[in-house]
Amino acid sequence: MSNKRDIVFMALVIVLLAAGGILTVAGGDREYSENENRYLTQFARPTLSQILSGDTQENITVAMNDQFIGRDFWTKSSTCVEKALGYRDIGGVYFGKDRYYFAKVMNQDISQTKYFQNLRFVRHIANTQKKAKVTALLAPSPGMVLQDKLPAYAPLYDGDRMFQEAEEVLPQDTLLDIRELLARAAERNQVYFRTDHHWTLRGAYTAYQAYCQRMGREAWEYEDFGIKAVSDSFYGTLYSKALDGQAAPDELDTIEGLPQVEVTCDGEKRKSIYDRSKLTQKDKYAYFFGGNYGCVTIKNLQHHQGRLLVIKDSYANTMVPFLMKDYEEIQMLDLRYFRGSVKKLLKEYDPEEILVLYEMSNFAQDEALHKLML
């Protein structure tokens, strides 16, 4: 039996659903989501063979979600509901105290085999480089240093054991363990971003100090670097996973007191290590060097000794600026993007110091360290 209310409800549901579909398909193609820091799947032109193989259907299924009208609103709503359910981690991110986010990396996410393999690649470099002093600085993950900011009982991978293993595998005096220094620095300053998985300039400076001390060199004072804020609305990569409407943005600082340098990023010459255009984008950490490149060369025009090679992930992008004053030349290798031969580079560049700098969980999962053997 039909009556008015049934027809109204039936029409309402159909219209609501259809509106979502029509507006999404008509609503154009977003290529990139700043908010989520990733490329979105777009509707592709179907072909018969792709329909038969199911690729077109797969594409439409994914694109429909990615392009859905008001996507950012929906993702935030979903986070809201999950928070209401009392979740303390959403989208692979812990919601910590003082609005800190932490990547949820657990033991099962880290392959011990891979970790040991990577350690042995570094050991190989340390053993074969007779002239250069090799240091491996494995930065602890934010959650290891800011344990009191993690949600209660939140499990993280066993970093302490991994540092111990690194100590055992690497030659003596190779590992530079700055866990305690960072923990002490964290009592006074913010050493990690709240919404990003990187360390702040304070954190990077702590690492710089420790490295100087290891090299028997005096470190410059933090104040000597002329540090100023360039943005107070930095929403980092962890925010992009958490997609939480109540996130508190971070402040991004810059180092003004830098020497005059000539920078080459994968062959492209630049005047500065900063890319100001990134400050208007969401991933503002890329302000430093404009992101990651296979090989970055920094020539200091005012200082005339010292050659440093940094084998690194993005954690180095904020620490290397501190080091620039003290070297004639610094080369940064990001093995994920480096296409050349490390052996050849070592021979030609002939560095006096080699610094391997990775964040610990990133190091353990890295797929490119084998290039050290090439």
Place this chain on the structure above:
Amino acid sequence: MVFSSTVFLCGYLPLVLVIYYLCPGRFRNFFLFAASLVFYAWGEPRYIIIMLFSTVFDYCNGRLLEYLDTPARKEWRKLVLALSVAGNIGILCFFKYTDFLLENINAITGSSLKLLGLALPIGISFYTFQTLSYTIDVYWRRVRAQKNIISFGMYVCMFPQLIAGPIVRYSQVGQEVSGRKADAGLCVQGMHRFLIGLGKKVILANQIGALWDTISSLNWSDMSMAGAWLGGIAYTFQIYFDFSGYSDMAIGLGKMFGFHFPENFRYPYEADSITDFWRRWHISMSSWFREYVYIPLGGNRNGRIRHIFNLLTVWFLTGLWHGAGWNFILWGLYFFVILLIEKFYLLERLQRWPVVLRHIYSKFFIVVSWVIFACEDGGQLGRYLQAMFGRGVALCNKTAVYHWLNYGILLAILCIASLHWPKKLAERFFAGRKSGETLRYICLSLFSLFLLFISMAMLIRGSYNPFLYFRF
């Protein structure tokens, strides 16, 4: 296509509903048939051939069985039936069990026969059972053969129950296949039901499923007894809300098109014995096995030994039906053993136990059964069960405490949602009021729209959204 996707919800469903209701009555079966083929082809364009073959094959068998229905041709009828059963089971076995068989032959004899590596056509176990029930029922003269091949095709391929049940027997919907009334009233009932099912799947099952996913992949060093049980409980809830959510959605969709499908779940976790549990769990499947395997084998009428053998057969097949893997067979046999013990010994005594104890007993064996079901790898199953019984792991650890705390609220919601009380209380509330019926209607409508909203948010966000039935 799956129901829990934006493509289905915002594309396929509104389009099909609008066209269906605009369609003149006599074209509706054809339209639903065509729409169902599109639905199936979305994920499996090539395997549509198999489904169409089954359709034509069983349509012919049905017609033949009726044509041959004279005393003189009794033997021919038997032959046609045998052909139909062999054909249907043959296709099912070929796609589903060939590789399993070859793997086991390889393992036992050390040979290296090449596996076929065929993807299992989704829903094949469901629609094969539906077509089988049709020819067998025609043979038994319980139903008349369907003369219109379009109508029959629509029955076999109908998208609502195609990929995850319920197994709708032809005898249950035969009349509606030939002629039915779809109106706004029934359609709205169906929408309410569908949206509640969607909520069960997307909000409850997917959320708690993520917990099982995390715990079952923990390193052994992070395992604990408390964690292992939490994982088992999580999967127990996941499979119920996923499966019954799909059934609700199927029943709801059926109503939108004017069908009345049988109920598939009746609050199974309220059961106080395993016997009771199987009266409430996946009813369309267990009654299928009862009708077409257990009773034809003689049921309990030919002595105790034969009775036990019949039960063994049914439970072995039930296990195997759920997937080509030893864990599924083990899962079936596990229930065989428990049900046997209950039947001949325990059930009478259970009645004298306190209620709480009966529920602890039934939940314990239910959770363990789902762990067997979920762990397809024998080694993993062994380790997981060890952890549940505290062998080689701590009683509790940090990881377990975190997850118990994190999922506390959701677990409470899941417990409440598994019981019949919320519905009963709501009904009592509305029944005692003037214009209670209108109030009920408004509340139910708002509630189902609320569920739709949250489900959409979670689907668009791309939260964990697995499809559990690709082994069925």
